[in-house]
Amino acid sequence: MSSNISMILAKLNKKDPNKLSLNIMDLLKKNITDFKKVEIAGPGFININLSNKALISIINKIFKEGKSFGSYKAKYSYNIEFVSANPTGPMHVGHSRGAIYGDVLSNLLKFNGNKVIKEYYINDYGNQINNFVKSVFLRIREIKYNESFVNEKELYPGDYIIEIANKILSKSKLKFNSLKDNYNFLTKESLKYSMEMIKSDLKKLGISHDSFISEKSIVNSKTVIKAINQLKRSNYVEEGFLEPPKGIKNEDWKKTKRLIFKSTLFGDDTNRALQKNDGSWTYFANDLAYHFNKVSRNYDRLINILGADHTGYIRRIEGAVKALSKNKQILHCKVCQLVKLYKDGSPFKMSKRSGDFISVNDLLNEVNKDSIRFMMLNRSNDVELEFDFDKVLEKSKDNPVFYVQYCHARIQSIFRTIDFKSKKNKQVKIGDINFNKYEKEILKKVFEWPKIIKIASNKYEPHRIPFYLYELATLFHSYWSKGNEDEKFKFIKKGNIDKSKLLMMQLVLIVLQNGMKILNVSLPNKM
Template identity: 45%
Template sequence: MNLFTDIHRLVIEALDTLTEDGALPEGLAYDNVTVEPPRDPAHGDMATNAAMVLAKPAGRKPRDIAEALAGHLATDERIALAEVAGPGFLNLRLSESVWQGVVQEVLAEDAGYGRADMGQGRRVNVEYVSANPTGPLHVGHTRGAVFGDALASLLDFAGWTVTREYYINDGGGQVDVLARSVYLRYLEAHGQEVAFEDGTYPGDYLIEVGARLKELHGDAFVGQPESVWMEEVRTFAVEAMMDLIRTDLAVLGVEMDSFFSEKSLYGTGRIEAAIEDLDGKGLIYRGTLEPPKGKMPEDWEPREQMLFRSTAHGDDVDRPIRKSDESWTYFAPDIAYHYDKVSRGYDELIDVFGADHGGYVKRMKAAVAALSEGAVPLDVKLCQLVKLYKDGEPFKMSKRAGTFITLRDVVDEVGPDVTRFVMLTRKNDAPLDFDFDKVLEQSRDNPVFYVQYAHARIRSVMRKAEAAGIALDEPPRLEDDAELAVAKKLAEWPRLVEIAARSHEPHRIAFYLYELAGDFHALWNKGNESPHLRFHRDDAPEASAGKIALARAVAIVISAGLGILGVTPVEEMR
């Protein structure tokens, strides 16, 4: 059930009737006709722009259309009042029975309330985290992991068939640096003193990896050149880091469906196949790029390279595919990886990148547009930086990681539920301040507490009702404006899900839950002053059952919303 969709359908039917009656000309397009909550709730429950957007093509005054439309809508039993405002906006107030019906619908559909079929089973690949396998996940990866996982759950809730995928960047030079770092820890395990130089990784997390390498190979690699041990240590180190990363993700409650290795693209003809596909479309050529805009690098010199004509698909400049030494650029395997995604039959692709990948968006979109001939859309979501604070000061780096705050540091401090919810209290492309003290406060200023407290209050009421023998299957009783406000917020849930899924913005779920919790807490506090509004009354079990029905509906929606965010709804506050 989507009440806004139902009323929108009613508006369209009324417009059709006006057309049949000759009040409107035939052939009008209704694509831009909307039914939405008004900006000011005092204006009504819903508002439609129908008269405003149809006035010009219809050759009518918007107010005349609005008044005619209001007359037709007022005949429907769901519409208590249809009122024309300003030049032609139409505000609608719905009857109280509609809101009672919403609560009953929530209780009837239970966890299915708000689920949508807008995805129609289309297959979408959501790639997120995809950190270099050179160490534990840091706080930036944490935000990307939470965002990507919540987005995947949101799309699943809205009817898509979702694959969660991690792209393992194990094909570049940074993995060689990891192997050298593990080798140093291996030598250290043999009692040698070592120095971490040339960019090697000094984090303590490699101590155990070096010790395990010693257990596996003894002293076979001691004193040997890289040519002897590099390939073996490289493979061993990547596997160890991926085990670490999987463990970190599990602590956060993130489970991937698929892991794709960049290394699998090399020496297998898969990069060549992707480039040949683009070449067959006339998009690969040899040429010389213009010098970069702005300050000229001292070492820049014009040189002929193999280029991808990405400007043909919206990019600012064409992009190199091979370096001057004929080795592949870092962009080439990424093209091949997305070529593989397209070949796997996905209908849509989503990449979740860190803030430092902003310059990579247009070229990747151009590549996917070219590879799929425009059939497969790619949406790239950038996650901005997270600043951590504790005791009013920036949170210090992790000794274990060596240079950064790890995912495990954050989760150990506040737990996975708080971590996930707080990471979604800002839009992904906005910076986020994460204050360890504030996120654990038990106050309205802490959104995760505020939402969890609402759910815990409801569960407490239900336990008391069950202990008192009060039936929990009674229809709702809505008698007060505060109760109607809660029911109206519940009616927004299906619409909110569709908007969030369409825009790929799971933070909207967190915002909505905070608002719903606020309406519920306001009703609870009003019950402290007006006993007849209390959810549980020993002297009025029948009335309590009707009040508890509304609370149960709130708990259902909060639980569903938290489920999308990957947060566990609590049964009681401790």
């Protein structure tokens, strides 16, 4: 164990850290007997070797905590919105990253005792939906009346549209003469089937949401007006004109008076329109209303998981939450960078519109859920993730999930061999326990687990968990193999096992199980 307390105190008091360390060391030696050795190293670190007595008391504490080892008591309520993929088709590989990130972040926060609502915002309103429904209609015409499907720019050509068309046809005897006459029916049915597809994809990835909120229902409930009225009163919304957009040309742009949200007050580049040319609400206006609804549900903390292509949206919506909650609630937007898909050694472009994207379902047909989950978290969410289709399909040693699972399988293998069963309420006593240096390394790693959880939770960085588990597994595999070189490091000798080894393995097991439970990745007993 090591402490940098002297350096911190030195900074505060402007004193020499080495001198402070000497003083602290004296105090420690006088007052505490749990230390075997205390010494000063480097610029003023205090290194402490724990006595067996102290070690045992820590181990007993871990056994007592068991499934909650690593967690700390927090009791905030969270709303985490993630996935929220448009209901115009199945999920693609890019969506799965945010989905898994959000899901594991939720598990992590729950592990610490927080209450978490996992929410999905269904964008079942607007032009995309019109185009989606039109696509379904045209496919129906194609099937029923042999009219060829002309692929216009705005339409969705993917095969799943044909599937939806077939499903609708098999249940309905309507003639489908005009889109207009069948519009409401088609919209309802198409959305039902596309959401079924998405939910099924999510389920296969091990993800389920607690709450689904429909954009259309927000619009119909007039929440938009309520939200905007409140913002008008606090002077965040006004009628006015906006400058022409700087980024891309838009021929439809017109300078007319409309309601705008003053997002520049929150660091945005420009104020944002709440109304379109024709006076109808923009997507942002509806989203504002949705977040008004979220704010009214009184969570302690709001989190949105967004794709990289929505970074420009963050200032606006975070500002909106501040304005709507009168600075009482804070929305944190976390961004997942792109997933770059590689196949046959070259980049594989995804496009939802063209219909040639790799869907989550395609992926799941070839790679198991555990590997996908682990791989998607094996990067910080802030960096692009290279997903090598071929490599993941190989199911080889390149895949780190196997490595961690294998560690678990080896421990279980030992337990099987000696017919060991974990007992409840075990109390370890000081006796013939004597950890060697390899075991101490592993214990040290196990003791780090709560710190990993704390950082991962505070920073919303669940990727730290797979990295940590991988490191723990490395130490274990390394120690295991010592037995190949030297008989005395064999775990089992003549059917017996050292008490210290048994303890060490039980501790590793606790951490592996707690960690993988948060990741929702399985731990097979045999591989």
